[in-house]
Amino acid sequence: MPKSLAPVIDADRVTLYIGDTVGILPLLEPSSVSSVVTDPPYGLGFCGQDWDCATGFRESLPDVDTSRMSDPEVFETWCRAWASGLLQVLKPGGYLAAFGGTRTWHRMARGVESAGFQIRDQIAWLYSTGMPKSMDLSRAADQHLGVERPDRVVEVSNMEGVMGRTSRVLIKGQPVTNQARKLEGWGTGLRPGFEPILIARKPPKGSLISNVLEYGTGGLNIDRSRFGKGRWPVNVAFDNEQAAALNDTAGLDGDGLPVSTKFPVFRYDRKAPQVERPTAFGVAHTTVKPLGLIRWLITMLTPVGGVVLEPFAGSGTTVEAALLELFQIVAIEKNLTFEPLLRSRIDRWLNNTSAT
Numbered sequence: 336m337p338k339s340l341a342p343v344i345d346a347d348r349v350t351l352y353i354g355d356t357v358g359i360l361p362l363l364e365p366s367s368v369s370s371v372v373t374d375p376p377y378g379l380g381f382c383g384q385d386w387d388c389a390t391g392f393r394e395s396l397p398d399v400d401t402s403r404m405s406d407p408e409v410f411e412t413w414c415r416a417w418a419s420g421l422l423q424v425l426k427p428g429g430y431l432a433a434f435g436g437t438r439t440w441h442r443m444a445r446g447v448e449s450a451g452f453q454i455r456d457q458i459a460w461l462y463s464t465g466m467p468k469s470m471d472l473s474r475a476a477d478q479h480l481g482v483e484r485p486d487r488v489v490e491v492s493n494m495e496g497v498m499g500r501t502s503r504v505l506i507k508g509q510p511v512t513n514q515a516r517k518l519e520g521w522g523t524g525l526r527p528g529f530e531p532i533l534i535a536r537k538p539p540k541g542s543l544i545s546n547v548l549e550y551g552t553g554g555l556n557i558d559r560s561r562f563g564k565g566r567w568p569v570n571v572a573f574d575n576e577q578a579a580a581l582n583d584t585a586g587l588d589g590d591g592l593p594v595s596t597k598f599p600v601f602r603y604d605r606k607a608p609q610v611e612r613p614t615a616f617g618v619a620h621t622t623v624k625p626l627g628l629i630r631w632l633i634t635m636l637t638p639v640g641g642v643v644l645e646p647f648a649g650s651g652t653t654v655e656a657a658l659l660e661l662f663q664i665v666a667i668e669k670n671l672t673f674e675p676l677l678r679s680r681i682d683r684w685l686n687n688t689s690a691t
């Protein structure tokens with residue numbers, strides 16, 4: 336753990352640290368931030384990235400004996416470690432919004448709760464462009480029995496950036512063995528259609544209202560996070576296609592409006608739309624979140640003039656969103672490779688600000 340720390344950016348409204356969040360958080364000033372909006376690793380080994388695997392989590396916990404823990408247990412212990420750090424840095428009553436993966440979200444929620452947070456809600460973010468990750472059991476049976484399919488065609492590409500080598504099945508080929516024929520159409524995974532966003536709160540000091548009056552934290556900014564024609568913020572968000580599908584099946588509500596107008600709609604593009612994704616020196620980030628969704632979360636959870644903390648900054652979506660919404664932002668990112676992306680987001684904001 337570093338004993339002291341120096342930010343790589345220390346500007347008027349933005350502070351950026353490069354290093355491990357678990358080590359850095361205890362060195363930040365206690366009760367100094369108003370909200371945390373973050374997209375931590377989901378513990379799914381995303382695209383073979385170290386930052387999303389037990390190896391990376393163990394590295395963050397040099398003082399914890401993880402040798403007898405399963406990978407999900409290591410993930411939970413690691414979530415508890417960063418959540419404990421956040422608890423110290425947040426003002427009493429301060430909110431945390433953290434994205435999670437459907438397979439591992441329960442571990443993150445347990446880690447956050449056992450660190451001392453109150454679990455307040457969960458936002459379901461529904462989208463339609465997810466790709467299924469599923470084993471083709473019929474093909475697996477052929478392979479298991481030592482048979483290759485002569486008519487199978489796979490395209491392999493070596494993508495630029497951090498994704499590395501990827502492959503795409505163009506023709507899956509006909510099953511060869513009897514066992515494989517019986518397993519035609521069987522798989523192991525559903526197409527992802529939602530991501531949970533955990534909403535938790537540091538316990539307020541005293542009554543909630545005295546906490547709000549003293550620290551400014553503890554409440555939700557309902558009016559700033561209304562959507563459509565002034566609707567109350569809701570714990571389900573859609574992408575455009577989901578909204579259109581709902582309208583097709585459910586039609587109009589009692590006021591003659593499409594049913595989807597009851598829910599906020601954010602563009603979803605699996606990754607954020609291309610214009611929002613920075614690339615610098617050939618580096619891109621693989622899990623960029625849409626700016627509109629992060630802006631909505633930040634304005635809902637942060638008191639006016641407050642400080643937002645993003646302990647897993649990635650390409651800096653939360654950094655840009657906080658700046659656009661006129662908040663201060665403190666960000667931490669472990670991977671030096673992403674620093675140019677973060678700097679390019681900050682430059683984009685600075686250029687836009689100076690242009691107006």
Ligand SMILES: C[S@@+](CC[C@H](N)C(=O)[O-])C[C@H]1O[C@@H](n2cnc3c(N)ncnc32)[C@H](O)[C@@H]1O
Pocket residue numbers: 354355356357374375376377386387391395620622623624646647648649650651652653667668669670673
């Ligand atoms: C899911 S990505 C965040 C992507 C971000 N929401 C965006 O839109 O670009 C998680 C990030 O956390 C970083 N990370 C992983 N472990 C970390 C740690 N212990 N400390 C700080 N950052 C870490 C990874 O390098 C990765 O960039």
